[in-house]
Amino acid sequence: MQDKNLGLSSILFNRSVQGIFYQIVTLVLVILAVLYIVDNTASNMIARGLASGFHFLGVESGFDIGMTLIDYSPTSTYFDSFIVGLLNTLLVAGLGISIATIVGFTVGIARLSSNWLIAKLAESYIEILRNIPLLLQIFFWYFAVLRALPKPKQSLELADSFFLNNRGLFIPDPVFGEGGTLILYSFIAAILISIGIAIWSKQRQNKTGKTFPVFYSSIGLLISFIFLSMLATGFPVTFDYPELKGFNFKGGIKLIPELVALTFALSMYTASFIAEVVRAGIQAVSLGQTEAARSLGLNPNQILRLVIIPQALRVIVPPLTNQYLNLTKNSSLAAAIAYPDLVLVFAGTALMQTGQAIEIIGMVMGVYLFLSLMTSIIMNLFNRFMRVAER
Amino acid sequence: MIIRKLTILSAIVSLFTVSAATAGTLDTVKGQGFFNCGVSQGVPGFSNPDSDGNWSGIDVDVCRAVSAAIFGTPDNVKYVPLTAKERFTALQSGEIDVLSRNTTWTLSRDAQIGLEFAGVNFYDGQGFMVRSDSGITSAMELDGASVCTNLGTTTELNMADFFRANGMSYEPVVFEKADEVVNAYDEGRCDTYTTDKSGLAAQRTKLADPDAHVVLPETISKEPLGPVVREGDGDWADIVRWSLNAMIEAEEFGLDKGSASSTCATTGNPVVARLCGKEGGNGAALNLGDSWSYDIISQVGNYGDIYEANVGANTPVGLARAGSPNASYKNGGVLYAPPAR
Numbered sequence: 001m002q003d004k005n006l007g008l009s010s011i012l013f014n015r016s017v018q019g020i021f022y023q024i025v026t027l028v029l030v031i032l033a034v035l036y037i038v039d040n041t042a043s044n045m046i047a048r049g050l051a052s053g054f055h056f057l058g059v060e061s062g063f064d065i066g067m068t069l070i071d072y073s074p075t076s077t078y079f080d081s082f083i084v085g086l087l088n089t090l091l092v093a094g095l096g097i098s099i100a101t102i103v104g105f106t107v108g109i110a111r112l113s114s115n116w117l118i119a120k121l122a123e124s125y126i127e128i129l130r131n132i133p134l135l136l137q138i139f140f141w142y143f144a145v146l147r148a149l150p151k152p153k154q155s156l157e158l159a160d161s162f163f164l165n166n167r168g169l170f171i172p173d174p175v176f177g178e179g180g181t182l183i184l185y186s187f188i189a190a191i192l193i194s195i196g197i198a199i200w201s202k203q204r205q206n207k208t209g210k211t212f213p214v215f216y217s218s219i220g221l222l223i224s225f226i227f228l229s230m231l232a233t234g235f236p237v238t239f240d241y242p243e244l245k246g247f248n249f250k251g252g253i254k255l256i257p258e259l260v261a262l263t264f265a266l267s268m269y270t271a272s273f274i275a276e277v278v279r280a281g282i283q284a285v286s287l288g289q290t291e292a293a294r295s296l297g298l299n300p301n302q303i304l305r306l307v308i309i310p311q312a313l314r315v316i317v318p319p320l321t322n323q324y325l326n327l328t329k330n331s332s333l334a335a336a337i338a339y340p341d342l343v344l345v346f347a348g349t350a351l352m353q354t355g356q357a358i359e360i361i362g363m364v365m366g367v368y369l370f371l372s373l374m375t376s377i378i379m380n381l382f383n384r385f386m387r388v389a390e391r
Numbered sequence: 392m393i394i395r396k397l398t399i400l401s402a403i404v405s406l407f408t409v410s411a412a413t414a415g416t417l418d419t420v421k422g423q424g425f426f427n428c429g430v431s432q433g434v435p436g437f438s439n440p441d442s443d444g445n446w447s448g449i450d451v452d453v454c455r456a457v458s459a460a461i462f463g464t465p466d467n468v469k470y471v472p473l474t475a476k477e478r479f480t481a482l483q484s485g486e487i488d489v490l491s492r493n494t495t496w497t498l499s500r501d502a503q504i505g506l507e508f509a510g511v512n513f514y515d516g517q518g519f520m521v522r523s524d525s526g527i528t529s530a531m532e533l534d535g536a537s538v539c540t541n542l543g544t545t546t547e548l549n550m551a552d553f554f555r556a557n558g559m560s561y562e563p564v565v566f567e568k569a570d571e572v573v574n575a576y577d578e579g580r581c582d583t584y585t586t587d588k589s590g591l592a593a594q595r596t597k598l599a600d601p602d603a604h605v606v607l608p609e610t611i612s613k614e615p616l617g618p619v620v621r622e623g624d625g626d627w628a629d630i631v632r633w634s635l636n637a638m639i640e641a642e643e644f645g646l647d648k649g650s651a652s653s654t655c656a657t658t659g660n661p662v663v664a665r666l667c668g669k670e671g672g673n674g675a676a677l678n679l680g681d682s683w684s685y686d687i688i689s690q691v692g693n694y695g696d697i698y699e700a701n702v703g704a705n706t707p708v709g710l711a712r713a714g715s716p717n718a719s720y721k722n723g724g725v726l727y728a729p730p731a732r
Contacts, residue, residue: 063548064561167537335567348567
């Protein structure tokens with residue numbers, strides 16, 4: 001009798017049993033809440049006569065988009081407009097991240113310069129740009145760029161092939177003719193050989209301590225391979241030059257001013273944050289490391305490359321990832337200056353024409369979530385690769 | 392402890408069992424003493440705030456008419472400025488009760504998006520504006536042009552149709568806010584600015600040098616603009632619809648803002664007497680007071696009054712009514728209201 005009682009109560013008052021019980025209750029409540037929200041939304045949508053579902057993705061869109069990286073016309077589907085918007089977002093995010101990284105590292109290192117003028121210039125750059133709201137900066141660059149540039153008929157030109165006016169920057173488009181694939185193959189071959197040289201030189205350095213100029217030899221290989229293959233095939237590259245026809249230039253590659261202004265504003269703004277991240281990372285490496293490296297006889301370039309930066313990167317990478325994520329998400333401000341990104345094209349025009357706000361906003365949120373998660377996965381892998389090997 | 396847990400549990404259960412019982416819009420509006428009316432962020436002549444924040448315009452007057460019909464005064468309206476992109480979501484979600492924001496009546500909006508159009512207060516069509524010094528005289532010369540316009544409008548689809556039908560190419564430059572479109576066009580980003588012709592006339596007043604621009608003669612679409620309500624509340628839709636119709640019918644029978652009180656005192660015409668609220672029981676049918684239409688006409692005006700005061704030939708927008716579709720059907724226009732009886 002006593003034993004039985006003890007057995008039941010020992011189960012009831014067992015901590016882990018209680019823990020599992022409460023977790024199950026919580027889980028059930030969460031699932032019920034989600035079901036309730038979904039059901040409530042669906043019944044309200046039916047009550048108000050709203051269309052639902054994803055059938056609209058296969059329907060002809062009927063509108064045009066100013067800048068497309070794939071073939072697109074008003075007869076394309078809403079799904080195509082989604083892809084166009086997505087690619088435009090990826091383009092501006094990719095360009096922005098690359099430029100912001102280069103500018104940010106430069107300014108961050110400049111801020112630590114022993115030259116007073118350079119250090120103060122870098123500091124003022126950081127303090128001005130990171131303290132002005134991004135949307136204002138985007139408007140500033142857009143209208144500043146538009147106002148400064150001439151009309152198409154008075155375009156600024158370089159060598160009759162590059163043109164700049166308030167409709168954009170027009171550059172020649174290379175067209176590869178017969179034998180173009182050989183050039184591509186030789187380019188790939190040069191890269192593979194360079195990688196081989198890098199591995200061989202690393203092994204040789206580990207054994208003998210002798211170094212080899214990998215960087216310069218790779219550049220030399222690339223240039224000579226491409227030149228030789230072009231010589232062999234008789235220079236099969238022609239250029240499609242932009243030409244002034246009617247209102248504007250036709251042919252060539254066109255960079256619209258919205259893309260230029262948005263990329264510029266996003267990368268300059270984010271660069272000011274990256275600069276601070278870089279400065280913090282470098283200052284986190286103690287001075288003793290530099291002194292130790294110097295006493296080993298490394299030159300200043302080697303000290304920065306082999307001692308300071310690998311250790312600083314451990315501190316830099318996690319906040320740098322944040323900045324990359326911010327830049328990607330901030331690119332949705334594109335709608336303000338007519339750059340046809342995902343938000344403007346899909347969550348703007350397509351949403352208005354179909355009225356399917358829940359589906360479309362859901363898709364757009366999913367895309368930004370996916371992009372952000374991918375960025376942080378890649379940066380986490382990089383961080384793991386960069387961590388100091390404890391011996 | 393147990394009691395507390397039971398309370399929480401019962402609260403959660405009740406959350407699931409309470410059904411969303413929605414009261415009619417009219418009762419809600421009467422209860423709170425005002426209604427929310429969605430307007431533009433500033434289109435002169437249609438809905439535009441002055442420096443004191445007072446709204447005016449032909450679209451605003453539709454809201455004022457509804458307010459006069461319900462409350463006997465045109466001022467119990469809260470105006471909510473919306474971009475073209477936000478407007479339908481604001482109406483669907485209940486943030487506004489009436490959308491009166493130069494909105495084009497189309498099949499897909501009426502049938503698919505959960506909207507109900509209550510009528511037409513302005514018949515419009517899409518046109519193009521260009522710089523006078525460009526030498527362009529027809530929309531057929533616009534091949535290859537950069538075209539500035541607004542996001543989330545029928546305009547985007549119409550221009551795609553127009554350029555495709557005529558085998559021409561163009562570069563769309565689409566902005567979210569009307570002011571940014573005007574600014575970019577003014578800065579020379581685009582060769583032409585397209586929107587409804589009334590919109591072109593209104594936005595032109597905001598350009599640095601309005602006289603240096605011309606509106607091309609072609610009208611490439613039909614744009615019947617009118618007030619919109621949520622689908623599913625027929626009583627509320629009726630009030631908005633008949634407030635507009637009352638203004639149109641009042642003009643047809645010569646009842647205007649200035650003379651409403653004297654005409655109503657002496658009239659022997661049964662149509663006018665019904666509009667004056669003296670007979671017919673129209674108010675009860677709409678769940679409103681008998682003087683609803685008299686309040687609209689005497690305080691807001693008839694259709695002719697609101698047209699001439701906001702967009703007529705003597706205003707900065709300057710759209711002559713004679714010869715346009717907005718003239719009464721008796722004068723060759725298409726403005727025609729069903730009888731208020």
